[in-house]
Amino acid sequence: MCGIAGTVSFTRGAGDHHVLGQPISCTVHRSEPGSRRSWSARHARITATGVTAVDLVDGLHQSLTVDQAAIGTTVLAGTGTLFNAAELRRQLSARGHSFDGAGCAEVVLRAYQQWGTACAERLRGMFALAIWDAKREQLILVRDRFGIEPLYYTDTGDGFAFDSTPNGLFAGGLVRPVVDQDGLRELFGFTPTPGMSVFKGVREVLPGEIVTYGRDGLARRRYWTISARLHTDDPETTTARVRQILQDSVRRQVAPGVPLCTMLSGGLDSSAISALASHGMPGTPLHTFSLEYTHHLKHFRPDELHDSLDSPYVAQMVAFLGSEHDELRLDASDLVDPAQHLSVVRAMGQPVVGLDMYVAFQRLAQRIGDITAPVLAGDGADELFGGYIWFQDPWYVKTATFPWLGAFHRMEMVSGLVDRTLMKELDVPEYISVRYEEALREVPLTGEEDATERRMRELTYLNLTRYLRIVLDRRDRLGHVGMVQARVPFVDHELVDYVYSVPWAQKNSGGQEKYLLRAAVRELLPGSILQRKKSPFPTTQDPVYRLGVRARLQAIVESGSPVVDLLDPARVRSVLTDPSFGLSTGVNRMSIEMALQLHHWIADCGVTLDV
Structure with missing residues (x-):
């Protein structure tokens, strides 16, 4: 799909390839041959790679925008999509800015020239940006509030380098793919620490963070974090407000004249997004996609997490929406294919937990990629509205660790085959405990919460800042294998700002998981979908x-x-x-x-x- 990369060095010039290397290449999954654009000057080199997106007006794909005004050269490279480009364009035009084209990359560039790094607070979307300000001799990296778009950086010894993926940094030869004990702890612990990668010396720009690098060195600041406030709206007002924000989020993420596509599992979240998209774009055909394991069609068995088969509910929603539907069916031979395993590891940049799910999603992304359009997905709803079993089951709620580890706490979830001596040295349970205590200290509270409310707020924060990272990374990395950009309307900062502070009793009224979301979309969905119990992304039982x-x-x-x-x-x-x-x-x-x-x-x- 697309990626950005670059290097800065104040000790040697841009022509010194030993320091700045060849244009740092994004992993093959993020670009097409011949789609690279580069800009270089004395101290900096910026590269953008990508494919042409369907909705170029809103997309930052393959954007490398250079402005050589009297105030000095400013260069922008970006990936992702801006959802409020039109509003910003009007504001900037009113302040005297002119635009050469219709793309949103220029909007971001003008926003930076108008407001400096404070422009990040005005951007709404999924994006990773790199700005070189020649006058200040400063590189600015900006990542969206939830880290939907990836962005990594490293100290090169002679300077600084960034890339959309660690693979890109390694391809540039400026850093080697080395994993130390802390990297293995991150990998085996299944507790992603914000800002860390599994690779030695490689860091992630935090969600909602601005990283600057200049002659004075590196500086970091957050421009957005989750916050808590007293919630005074009554249940009816709360429900209406959630519906309004969600409708607006979906509306912003679809465009007239662009194929309307969604991923559909037959669950509440994806069904709600599909219905909102269809209602928001009347007259535009809806294309839905799902997957099923062939073994499950005859031999599915309910378990603790999966109460029902997806296919019957998908069929109900397809009939209800009248969508054109494409179901991908996979069998065991698809899931054990070594080529697929290698492709997953390359795309993700590391081993993952639940390999069969990743292979399945990768195959689905490859199927969807034929449409060449953005695809809406329901990710983020469970983390925000409390849909997972660890929000509902008292045993999980009380477990003193990251809730998704649940029964695996103090056990080996993924490292059971690793050398025993090494595992003793790593002491992954202790690492998890330390990271858990760190995370709890971050949790935003108003000070008015009782014990139950405090705990549910802790669980929500842990899920939004840790577990959601796993979900979004899978969506992004494997989506690029199929040249698909997935958009996630639930992962919207206005929605999170509002819902995070809603009391648990309103979110989970009557003990019904995601009650608030069900109430907000009640008029849009069949009763069977509204009442369906949460069923996560399926793993094969074959x-x-x-x-x-x-x-x-x-x-x-x-x-x-x-x-x-x-x-x-x-x-x-x-x-x-x-x-x-x-x-x-x-x-x-x-x-x-x-x-x-x-x-x-x-x-x-x-x-x-x-x-």
Whole structure:
């Protein structure tokens, strides 16, 4: 899809390729051959790569905008989409700014020239921006409030480099893909720390953060964070306000004349977005997409997290909306394909938790990519409105850790096959505990909360600032594999600003999960969808998949892969010979999936472990 990159050095010139390298290339999943544009001067080099987007008026795709005014050269590179470009254009025109074209990249550039870095507070959308201000000899990096668009940076020794992905930094040769013990703790702990990557020396621009680099060095400041305030609206007013903000968020993220597409699971969140999009664009055909595992069609079994099969509910919504629908069906052979595993690791830049889900989503993104249009998705609703089981089940609520770890706290969720000595050194449970206490100290409170309200606010904050990162990163990275830009109307700062402060009793009235959201969209959906219990993104129940990943592990071990030195021999043998697939020794399916991905990470992606 698209990406940005650049370098700054005040000790050597831009022509010194040893320092500034060739144009730093974004990972292949973020660009097309021949789509790179670059600008360079004495101390800086900026690169943008991308494909042509359908809605160019709102998109920052493939944008590299240079303004050489009397006040000095200003260069902008950006990815993502701005949802209030028209309003900003009117405001800036009223202040005397002129525009050469219709794109929003120029709007952002003029906004910076008018308001400086304070312009970030006026932007509404999903974006990652890099601005080189030649007069100040300063680079400015800006990331949207929730980090929907990625942006990384590193100290090069002679200066500073940034890229949309760590892979891009590595491709430029300015930093090596090295993972130390803290990187493994991040990986195995499944508790993403804001600002950290798993790679040594590589950091993320925080969501809602501005990072500047100049002759005085590096500076960082947040321009937005979640805040708490007293909520005085009654339930009826609250419901109406949520509906209004959500309608506005969806409206801003679709455009006349552009194909209207949504991801549809048959659950409340995606169904609500699909209905709001359809109602907001009357007369525009709606194209919906879903996926299902072929094994589930005949053999689905309800479990703790998945109460029902998606397909029947998807069919109901398709009939209700009258949408053109495309269902992708996957079987075990799709999910155990080594090429798909490698593609996931390359796209994500690291191993993931729940490999089958990532393969499935990657395949869905590839299917959707044929439409070449933005796709709306329902991500963010569970984190904001309290839809996950860990908001509802008292046992999870009381667990003194990140709630999504739940029963895995003090256990090995994904590292069951890793060498025992190394795992003892890493002490991942202690790392998780430290990160958890840090996160709790950040939670915004009014001081008026009782114990229940305080805890639910803690859970909401942890989900919005940690777990949502996992969801959004999956959506972004794998979406780029299929050249798809997914838009997430629930992840809107005006909606979060309002809903975060709504008392839990209103959000969860009568003990019904996401009651407030259900009430806000009640008139738009069939009763069966409104009453459906939360069912997360599905994982396969097909026993053939478990056999397949075991066979993959055996093949990797027999190949002499370097990952073998990282694994515990006794536990590997238990997976390959024990009828329980190693469960009796503490190994679960996710641990096997992690071993497969570690193989690709080290053997195929060139990652070095410094442990």
